[in-house]
Amino acid sequence: MEYQAREIEQKWKKYWVENEVYRVSNQSDRPKYYVLDMFPYPSGSGLHVGHPLGYIASDIYARYKRLKGFNVLHPMGYDAFGLPAEQYALQTGIHPAVSTARNIKRYREQLDNIGLSFDWSREVVTSDPKYYKWTQWIFLQLFKHYYDPEEQKPKPISELIAHFEQYGNADIAAHTAQKETFSAEQWKAMSPAEKDAVLMNYRLAYRQLTYVNWCEALGTVLSNDEVKDGVSERGGHPVVRKPMMQWLLRITAYAERLLNDLQELAWSDAMKKMQSNWIGRSEGAQIFFPLAGSEQKIEVFTTRPDTIFGATFMVLAPEHPLVKEITTETQKAEVEKYLDYVNARSERERQAEKNITGAFTGAYALNPLLPADDPRAKIPVWISEYVLPDYGTGAIMAVPGEDERDFRFAQHFDLPVIEVVDKSQYPEAERGDKVGRMIHSDLLNGLEVKDAIPRIIEEIEKRGLGQKRITYKLRDAIFSRQRYWGEPFPIVYDPEGVAHPLDERELPLELPPLDDFKPASDGRSPLARLTDWVNLPNGYRRETDTMPGYAGSSWYFLRYMDPHNDQNFASPEALNYWRDVDLYVGGTEHATGHLLYSRFWHKFLHDLGYVPTKEPFKKLINQGMIQGVIEFAYLQKEKVNGYSRFVCARLAKMEPEHEFAHIPIPIQFVKDYGTEASYLDTESIEKFIQWRPEFKDAIFECANGIYHKGTFTPKNGAAGSHLFTHSETGKMSKRYHNVVNPDDVIERYGADCFRMYEMFLGPVEQSKPWSTKGIDGVYKFLRRFWQMFFDEQGRWALTQEQPDKKELKALHATLKKVSEDIERFSFNTCVSAFMSLVNELRTLKTRKRAILEPLVIAMAPFAPHITEELWHRFGHESSVHLADFPAIDESYLVEDTLVYPISINGKRRAEAEFPAQADKATIEQEALKLEAIQKWIEGKPVKRVIVVPGRMINIVV
Template sequence: MKYNFRQIEKRWQIYWKKHNVFYTKESKKRKYYILNMFPYPSGTGLHVGHCLGYIASDVYARYKRAEGYNVLNPIGFDSFGLPAEQYAIQTGKHPCETILENSRRYEEQMNKIGLSFDWNRKLYTSNPNYYRWTQWMFIQIFNSWYDKNTEQAKPIDLLIKEFNKNGNNFINTNTTSNYKFDSKTWNKFNLHEKESILLDYRLAFLCNNIVNWCPDLGTVLANDEIKNGKSERGGYPVYKKKMLQWHIRISAYAERLIKGLNFIDCSQSLKKLQYNWIGKSIGISIFLKIVYPIGEINQIELFTSHPEMIFGMTFIILSPDHPLADKILHHKNGFTYFTQEFPAYKNTKNIYGIFTGNYALHPFISNKRIPIYVSNFFTINNKTQSIIGIPGYEEESRKFAKKLGIEIIKILDVNEKCMNSNFLNGLNIKEAKEKIIKILINNKIGEIKISYKIRDAIFSRQRYWGEPIPIYFKNKIPKAIPIDKLPIVLPKIENFHPKDGKSPLVRVQNWAWDERNMKIVSNILIDHKYVFPMETSTMPSWAGSSWYFLRYMDVDNNQFFIDKKKENYWKNVDLYIGGAEHSTGHLIYARFWHKFLLDRGWINTEEPFKKILNQGMILSYSAIILKVIGENTFISYGLKNKKHAYFSFQEIYVDLSLIKKNNELDINKFKKYRPEFYSSVFILERGSFFCKRKLEKMSKSKYNVINPDDICEKYGSDVFRIYEMFLGPINQSKPWEEKKINGIKNFINKFWSLFHKNKIFKVSEMNPTVQELKILHSTIKKIQNKMQSFSWNTSISLLMIMTNQLTVLKCNKRKILEPLVQLIAPFAPYISEELWCKMGKKKSIIFYNFPVFNPKYIVEKKITYPIMFNGKFKFSEKFNYNTSIGEIKNKILNHPKTKFFLKEKTLQKLILIPKKIINILFK
């Protein structure tokens, strides 16, 4: 009987849906919460690169169910944000429509692949029932401050009480400002003065800031949304612009974000990315006098972790958002320059730096004046707000100095001894650093300080498709919408295109808050007595994606965002799978948001994710053709370095469907696909037009994606799933090569044949032989070990080996084949369900436990290690093949013969070459 995957897959898809097989609820079982980073529903659907993570999580979810766990494996859609809005603009449809259309397409594809998601828990971040709680959380963040003494967020009301009762001094623990006032003074402040002080404490606050502004997208962008000075989406130019924006004070949580990494099981590379993003530095703040004081400001604070380099300082840079930048430029020019737009990236035509006309005095060299510049040169790398320029030892500083003709001084010679200073000559770096710090502190112009690179997150977006920020402005003071009036629903408008840097909500006629009647009313009624304007910016997409994993635990709760009992049961995500591109932005935001909710007592865990697994990328060969810049002419790629080498070329990506064999472009198809090039001239090479093929990340922008529907239709979903898992280790990138799928297809057919004889299903009830039992139980044990270490490619290899061995033995015995079906079930759910049913089982295979190996049939492979002492053989010892290196070393060092040979000698080192030799060095 031939394996008819189309018929079988359709039947089991209907069965799973009808019987709600993947439904999950709380129980007395051990829980296991597995989660994918949820997708935003784009118009083109999934490609095979997306499927890698979904299939991997599904394999593990099915395995953990078989181990007896109550597995939560939910899915939803990150449906707010720029991608959805841009797709809607391109199609001319409203985002509400495109989101539903696209998500239906995703759901259809995911079900076809056989993913065991609990669709009962499906959520959309753009659903008012969901973002009601996102708005509620924003209000709580707005009404909270961070107490550095207890290291937790607290209600702002407690801070106000402290202001009222604290007496003479209250030191601001959040900002660089120190407020000193008594309770009488606080009570004498007017509302504006009080709110101005409170804004320096609130975890959500308004302030003017230099932002990344993209006119073409009409919105502010986060740093991680910009690549090489252009928007990651669309490739549009990005500029710096000063705007009044909402911010979230993530920097207050910097130390906890670092400490929390100790409790997350993830790769060292991911932790390093997080460490670098947070950017903790221990150094010293130096206070330098300004030559030309600006009002009461007569000094500038600079942080450095390398004070020993102070004699190499030749300039100072303030970033555009430094508190002193506007004042010092105003002092020079009579106007604030940085209110104008200017390019965000140094490779664009950019003013490299503006000399402020002011100087700081060097702390050790009399009358040496250090020029102060304002520049965005360093801020694009997310550096600190002020930079000490030491071009003799720092590459970025050297570039800046060369560009502006600034002096470059070397202060260390080749032996790293300090030079060019009277009191540091001959000291090494450590000695010089200690001496400089001591002098700065004694002279009261320096203090030890911990600095963090992480900056407060800009929370405003001047676009339509996002959560409305639940704020109205009463006499310019931000006030939270009453919680019982949430959600503030995003109004449906036809023209949602951004314009002139203003949110489309500016054009909404009914977007004012009636404080008496507690509702949204017409803007015409704004009188600033009872009716006030509402915030027109919307939230960034990361607002909704920073807590969605909590909502999955209790998706239908209309009373609160999560029930305490359900949160106590599921706690946090046991395994979080997603792409490495989210290792900084999303993970930082989600971890911050989680810690805040913990501080305020609404959840019980410090970290949202126990283990994070980043899947590698699927690589695909893209196709690139050459266009002559400035001309409507294309040339075949092989001619690039020949007679046409004098041309300048633009590389254009081409859809793979337009490529014939031998990397030849189908010119006629291309002209129809890209009508703007219909009249173009194509210069041929040997009578054909060839393109360049390049192996790179599978991406829609590179037109090199493979549709999983096509693969499933041609080979079946089980073959597709196994092939993706068999490509290589889950965390590594690997190329997509369709021709290799035939090997997986042959394996599935061979597996199917084990259960059939002469095209008839036939399983024997005879007892298996010892040899067959040994094959089975050794495979069970090995696969269990491989699954626990997420080594799915080697698990499949073991299944292939066992299938081959049973085929040679012509084994069709139930006691061997039943557990074999259970072993393959996580990888190939369709064929396993079909065979399980044929073997007389009444329920889905997902409800049966994973097979357990019998040690009686496990034959341990032995390895003999020769034991050498200073390179001379003394004795040998046998170990089981899978014995860990640590166990081997421990046994050898405590072996009686080792102790005898060493006697009074001193052990220096034990060298172990795995599975080869052990050499003990002594003297």
């Protein structure tokens, strides 16, 4: 009987929906298990074959856990706000809500097609006002709280105000950017705007001036992504960094806990390391350096205060507020020129820059540990792009003797170097390693570095020059976007510019309708043009920025627990039942964004008593990316006699790279795509021209001839054109025209085959380019599996016979391997194990129900449709996905004898069989007697014999 994937799959998909097989209740006697996939952004190109890799893996795990007796929450929804929908709206005029709804519909069809066991009654969409009401609500809680680092919890701003009114701000435990202290009287004397500014230094959600990528020509703020080499990717217009008032979240208040609590998570070490490096805790000292001839001081942060006597210059971030003030007349031109250069550079370029750049301000600072008249005390103040304004204090004391980067700077600009650490006792140590004895350092001389650090901090604190300080690389997260398609801020400003929260009863503040998505003037969001919406009758005006993508995605996993609640973001009962995500599956690309922000929001909600757990995601599995093949044709930038000219990749590579533009070619046009020899033949060139008619008159310079205006003129009588294309692996994306739709694969092979094939490709964690080589093997396997249940006439052929020992051993060995492998997320080896078992049962010609029925259950998580069909043919009324995973009986697996490989000096030379219980000594004696072994040890003394029971024997001669 033929295996008809499509019929079977359609039948059971319908059955699952009608019978609500995957619906999960918040009340159950079974233990809970929460399996979550990372929130997809419903992009316009639809789901590609890379997305389901993680979804299939988590689905298998969720189904397996159900078979094992758990009440499994396995939901799905959409991170529906975002930039791409808005850009699409700009190009087409189609409202983001419309395109997003369309994309979601498509995603849903594609997800359903794969046979994933989501409880769709719990779907959430971040752009739905019923959802973002609670995103706005959480934002307001952040706005209304400050953080007390001593008690390690957020406290209401109202308490802070009460404290200010009584005592000023001197003795309050608060994570704050507030530098100046004030008394109760001074506080009371402040204007509302001044008070607002002070409170912004305490709030967990606050407003501050920060830098953005500003593109004048496009009139908009750009993401780093959209900026390449200082110009906008679209149109190539200049981009500069410009300060703008923006909302931020004070995630730095939680830095220490975000770092410490990583320990208790079952995440990969790599992932934890990336987060902890991102948080970047460093201990050191804050030190104030007075400026020569000025009242001003430069505040620096250094992890090596011990090297202060080796500080021969200072470097400020070019954005540092003091730069303007301290630059001398003579240096002004140079500094300004340098500022222009830096302004056009992205942060990433600045950090990646290997060349040394900088400018001298003309000002001098004084080493506070030396008398002002000491010749060593006066040190020049420079600016350089390698000092970033947001890290530490935006200023460093440069110690070229002990820091590689400072050293290169000193060499480049011919600045003095003072060695302050004698490393002669540590020949392995390099510049900057914290070892050695202090020299040329006054009071520190002779101390080991590790003793010098606390000693100098003590001295600095005693003299009031600074103090011990812990700094984090982690920066507060910018929370404003000058865009339309995001959550509006529930904030209004009074005529004095003071920010006021909306009353929580007014939530959600709905995004007003709009039909022109161009940015407003000064880079403000399109909302700023809706003056009726912005300006309120009482003279107040609304915030016109919207929230970023990560707002909605930082807490969605909680909403799934109780998605329709309109009194709370989720009920306390639901939160207490589901608690946290037991298994989270998603890509490493979220390591430092989403995963960190979610942990922060979760902790904040935990601190306020809303959620019972400290951490949202107990276990994390990172699925690899399935990459696409990107095919480029080389287009000569300069036209030839007015014609565009495409050049064969092999010819183009002999000429300078910059003379050609890379034009992505849809992979379906390219022959042998993804190989060294990928090419376009005449037929493909014609398809390409049809698709991009602007190239209909282009010249195609092939290796073996020229194609122009419909004719191919061969060189040397060659037949058929071969315009070689250049292949790369990279993201699957609409812009590269290389998206492979899972629907097409499923249409041909069925969803079960697609699922098993994606798993069979390799470990889920690994990235690899998509290829359908080998899918036939999985398809063949499923057909053979199906045919085991039927005789040649296509009749159901199972027998009630008792299975023999061999069959039982094969079955139970597979059940054991599969359950162990599922537990360790090794799904590819599970598929192999099923293949091996089916091969074995076919040679044994097994048609026994007692063997095949447990196999059907074990395979159900992988191939849910075919197993459901077979299960019902067994005569069961309910779903196979509600069955119990078969019990594993290890007694079938016990071996009487074991085969040992025998090595001489680590090289395998023979093998021999021994009883399973044989002791080491017996094995050793027997092994040495073997003929095949005697041959090797002849004439040489046996030095040692290593017997590893159950494993191997090694003889050393």
